[in-house]
Amino acid sequence: MLVPSRRRLRFEVWIVLGLSLGQSAVYSVVQLLDKMSRAPLAEGTATLNQSRSSREYFDLTYQLLDIVFALVPVLLVIYFLTDQRQAATGAGTPGSSAFQKLGFNFARPGRDLLQGLGLAALIGIPSLGLYAAGRALGITTAIIPSALDAHWWTIPVLILSALRHAVVEEVIVVGYLLDRFGKFGWSVPLAIVTSAMLRGSYHLYQGFGPFFGNAVMGLVFAWLYTRTKRVMPLVVAHALLDIVAFVGFSLFGRAVGLG
Numbered sequence: 001m002l003v004p005s006r007r008r009l010r011f012e013v014w015i016v017l018g019l020s021l022g023q024s025a026v027y028s029v030v031q032l033l034d035k036m037s038r039a040p041l042a043e044g045t046a047t048l049n050q051s052r053s054s055r056e057y058f059d060l061t062y063q064l065l066d067i068v069f070a071l072v073p074v075l076l077v078i079y080f081l082t083d084q085r086q087a088a089t090g091a092g093t094p095g096s097s098a099f100q101k102l103g104f105n106f107a108r109p110g111r112d113l114l115q116g117l118g119l120a121a122l123i124g125i126p127s128l129g130l131y132a133a134g135r136a137l138g139i140t141t142a143i144i145p146s147a148l149d150a151h152w153w154t155i156p157v158l159i160l161s162a163l164r165h166a167v168v169e170e171v172i173v174v175g176y177l178l179d180r181f182g183k184f185g186w187s188v189p190l191a192i193v194t195s196a197m198l199r200g201s202y203h204l205y206q207g208f209g210p211f212f213g214n215a216v217m218g219l220v221f222a223w224l225y226t227r228t229k230r231v232m233p234l235v236v237a238h239a240l241l242d243i244v245a246f247v248g249f250s251l252f253g254r255a256v257g258l259g
Contacts, residue, residue, distance in 0.1 A: 020073035031205035042138035103230025116236025134209020145249040162242030
């Protein structure tokens, strides 16, 4: 089997991004321009988990469908990263698995969990400061982590939503793209910065504060991945950050005067 050319791999990357976070980045830029042309960013809002129907079980169905279909590009990436020569002959070693290649498995659960907890603390606390500074400077919208109505399924869906975001972003923007950028012949610093800028760009609909905050997060995550070759600690950290934001807001937001 022939090794894919760089040109073919570039087409592959554009397809993956066009179906996932590259598409989100384009929409995010348009939404930012829309908000800025209407009023100052400080007067705008960005809602992350919105209700899709006033009918409870249709809303639940829409939420679950959104989560499932958002994960399809991740499956596409796993397929692209699978060594087709070894998969076809059945002669592949454990290291040839795309999950093994990305470090997206449960090979070291304790260590991944501890690293994820540390990363979540490292990123989460400064992020609150950046958000507050962005609001004070008028360059960040008011972020509403959840606008779902209170149902028995609200908290489980918010947790699934957090896991979806973590898996999609870390597997595609870090694991997959850094692999492909390396095959393009890019230097490690260029690959890290490009990955981080993409991460920031699809958060622009929230304003410039979240763009910078997520770009810095992207630099840290991508750098760590180049050292460990494991995406799982990044998924754990990202999921924890989103679960705290989504579920915490849903449970306590109105009680503390938010939302």
